[in-house]
Amino acid sequence: MAATASSASPLFLREPELRRGLELLYFGNSHITRAIDRGLAEQGLGRAHHRALYFVARKPDLTVSELLAVLAITKQSLGRVLNELIERDLVEVRPGDRDRRQRLLRLTPAGTALENSLFVALSEKLSAAYARAGQAAVSGFWAVLEGLIPEDERKRLQTLGG
Numbered sequence: 001m002a003a004t005a006s007s008a009s010p011l012f013l014r015e016p017e018l019r020r021g022l023e024l025l026y027f028g029n030s031h032i033t034r035a036i037d038r039g040l041a042e043q044g045l046g047r048a049h050h051r052a053l054y055f056v057a058r059k060p061d062l063t064v065s066e067l068l069a070v071l072a073i074t075k076q077s078l079g080r081v082l083n084e085l086i087e088r089d090l091v092e093v094r095p096g097d098r099d100r101r102q103r104l105l106r107l108t109p110a111g112t113a114l115e116n117s118l119f120v121a122l123s124e125k126l127s128a129a130y131a132r133a134g135q136a137a138v139s140g141f142w143a144v145l146e147g148l149i150p151e152d153e154r155k156r157l158q159t160l161g162g
Contacts, residue, residue: 021144028129035121043088043114048073048081053107053115056091058160061104063096070156090114 009017033047040050048071055070056062062070068078082105085091090111096102107115130138146154 032122032125035125036118039114039118039121045084045088048077049085050118052078052081052085053090053111053118055160056105057107057112057115057119060106064093064103064105067105085111 011017036050037047040046043049051071052067055067059066064078064082067082068075071078082091082093086093088110089108092106092108093103094106096104133141146157149157
């Protein structure tokens, strides 16, 4: 397997090419998330906390049930993560305007600052990779990633403003 490849083989649906794609996904994700691991560890937080912060930042007043659906984790796991973020004054919860049983999530100023610093670290890595690949490759990459998401779940992307 070559260390880098500028274009996919015309036989991109064969097992070696599919395995290469999986390896690139695994290693790419591992390296980009390492860019924020130290900052999270300094706060005593993990990647699950970051994902929650990220999506609450993308859609202020996201409901707990919407966040649960986006993250696709158990209620127990989300509860643990949210409770820690609330206790650390990174996320605030308020009742819904129309339905008081709803719990609306929003970042606090401290949560916004932390999420912004993590985003900067991630965006530096992603921007450099995008610049090396070029616009057409980025569009293709997005198309592939979107193709991995079931059609009925793609609507969530639109609600996040992306």
